Every structure is written in structure tokens, then in C-alpha cells.
Amino acid sequence: MKHHEQINRIDLYHSGQMSPQEQIAFEKELVADPSLKAESEFQSDIIQGLKEYRKLQLKSRLDAIDVSGGWLGVVQQSVFVKSMGGVAIASLIGAGVYFYGVSPKEPMIDEGHQVFIASTDVGVPPLQSQKAFEWDLKTSDLKSDLLNNLEQVQNRIQAFDQYVAAGDETSDSVIDKKALNEEAKEFVPTFEVPEIQEVSDLAISTPDIEETKSSEPVEEIAVSPLDIETVNTKSSKIKYKYYDGKLFLSGNFERKPYEIIEINGASGRRIYLLHNRKYFEVNITDRLTELPEVRNIRLIQELRLIKANK
């Protein structure tokens, strides 16, 4: 056999590319032929050297990568921060939608535009008509209200036409002010009272903002690390102890590793363990106890969601 063919066979043997039968046959040859054995060992060292060289090359490449990422990197990788970030964004969107939904009513307490809003609600003055409908629906009263409002609108239109006819186009605000003065006498008591009440209702919604503030100190809890000690056993049951921030686990993790899901919230830290597609809840105990499986479907779904998003 030629030398390069021999080297090829040694190559195939050391790179695991021989079939089991070829491997057995080659090993028999190695035993029978000391020079082949020596060559094989020599080649093995060279291949090993090449592998080690490449490994070092790749390791130095990895060493050059900045993995610190600063506090931002740690924060970004934190499951807690991600979930709290989601809550904060949801709160902001909720608050935005709430205030945006209320905002169209704001001009009603803006004196500068009161005139025009009143004119669009001629037939249905907000609280007056509602109260009348609720307590005593008298058509004569409604008619008189409507007639009164129509008269007021007609007066305002006339006043506006007079200003325009007089060629006084210097400023709309002058017209507004004039109309405002008239309206202040006639409409303010009717509209301002209910609107002030609505504004005071808005003030009640401030707890939403406080809730987001209350989450700030929780971030500090998330930073404290969980100390885990694992002992591998043959038992299918997982036993644990958890106290003073130390978690001791014993179970069969040889083939299927476990995963810890840590949730830090305002009520404190909650720890869950995922093993063999089952979720377990870790409670504080200083006695070696069997880990209870999570049965609550909603909680399991939440945990799956957190796991998928981490």
C-alpha cells in the first residue's frame, strides 16, 4: 500500500469517518503492524495539535468580544426587566389612551371655545337633558329648552354678522371675546358645573401613575443573584430546600437539565423551575421537600410566555 493511501486511511480513522467494520479491521491491522501503529500515533498527535491550534484561535477570537455590555446589557438580558418593561409600556399606552379619550372634552372648560361647543350641543345640553330624561320626561320643558337655545344661537349669529358687516376683520379673537362675554352671562352656569365635576373625576385616576412609580425599587431586588446548588440523583422526583437566597436541588438532571425562571415583582421574588416540560414552584423552606408542580393553567401559560420572551 502506498504511503499516501495509508495516511488517508489513518485520517479517516481519526476523524471517525470509517464504518464500524472498517474500524475493526483497521484496529486489527494496527495491532499486527507496529510501524502502522507508530504512524497512526504520530498522525493522531498532529491532528490533535491542529485541533488544539484551531480551538485556541477561536478562543482568542471569543476573548476579544466584549461581553460586559455594561449595566445596560445586564438590564437587557434580565427576564424581570423585560417583563417590567412590558408592563410599563402597557401602562403608558393605557394612560395615553385614557387621556386621549378624555381630551376632546377639555375644550368645554376652555372659555375661548365655549361659544362654539355650546352651539353644537344646542339640542342636548349634557347633564340637563339627561336628568330630565331620567326623572321626568316632559316634552313641554324640552321644547322650551330647545327654543331658548335656538334663540341664543340666533343672537350669536346676528352678533357675528354685525361684526363682519362692519368690516372689523382685525381679529377673530375680538369676536370670540365679545361672544364669550355674552355666553359667560348665559351659558357658564349651565356648562361649567358638570365639566368641573368631570375634571375632578380625572384627578381620581392618578393611582395609575403611582403604580408605575411603585415598581422602581423592585428592580433592585432583581439584581441580587440566586445561589443554586445542584446534586444529581437517579430519582425521578425533584427535591429542594430554599432559604436565605440559596436554592438546593436534587434530582435527575443528567439527561434533562432544569431551567430557573425568576420573577421579581412588588410582592417579592418568585422562583419557578422548568424540568422535563413541567413547571415547579419554589417556595421558602429549610426542609428537604419534594418540589410541587404548577397545576394552574393560567400560571403555566404566563411562565411559557416569560420563557419564550427571555
Add this chain to the structure above:
Amino acid sequence: MKDSEVLERISRGDEHVLDHLYKKHYRMMTNIVLSNNGTEEEAKDVYQEALLAFWQKASSGKLVLTSKISTYLYSICLNQWRKELDRKSRMSGEEVDGEEYQTHEEKERFRIVRECIEELGDVCRDVLTYYYFDGLSMQEIAKKMNFANTDTAKTKKYKCKKKLDSLIKSRYTTEDFFD
């Protein structure tokens, strides 16, 4: 980047994916060691070994992935650190001496081979390491190194290997190696 894309790029020998994976899972993987009485250095070492084992399997096409890459890496890190802890706990004074001696011997042999590898040109070194460590096929090596075709890669590999063999043989006798 999706796992399928990662695997596809690794099979082409795209080392940027290695950087991406390393950075992405660093905190999670090193935490396995750090939260189990390991140091930062040990944690980094375990993670790098695990990632390179994954790289080697994936690039050679021997990997059949049935879980997420992160889960796979996690299990390698966990097993490696468990083995390391077992090794530490089993270690007696006598065994330590034997092991240190053996490691020294291995290191010396590696140093000899390494010197010769360093004397090879860049192209030879890359062809041989891509073939023996990364397990890339001749076709992939040809593509990665912009060779004309697979045959050129084969010839290059053969000549480079021959050159390395003779370099080592010319400098060291077999006795130096195996005594």
C-alpha cells in the same frame, strides 16, 4: 437571527455567527457555573468549550438539533461543569501529580506540533484546521477559501499535510515523541 439561519451559516463556516451566539448567551450560560461555586474564569472557560463543541458539531454537519440552540448549549455547559465538579471532588494528591505530569507531557508534544503549524503559511494552516477541527468538506473549504474547485482544495490539503508531516519529522525523531 433564527436557529435555522444560525446553523446554515455555521455550515458555511461563517465565524461571525460564533461571535453572535457567544455574546447572546454569555450571561445565561456563565450563570450556570457562577451560581454553582464557580469563578468567572471557570464560567467563561466552560462556556467557550461548550460553544466550540457545538460549533464543531454544527459545522461538520454531524449535529441533529432537536431543541433550541440555547437549550443545547445550556445542557453542554451544565454537563461540563458537573464533570468538572466531580473531577475536583474525586481528586486526591497522588492523582493530581499524575495528572499534572501527563498534562505537562501533552503540553510539550503540543508545543512541538504547534511550532511546526505556525511555520506553515496562512493558507495551509487554514485548510488543515478547517478540515480537521471544523470538519468542513472539501467543497466548503474551496468555497470559503475562494479556490477554483474542490479538486484544488483536495490537492492543497494533501500538500499542506505532507509539508507539516515532514516539518515535524525533520525536527523531531519518533523517540522524542513517544518516549
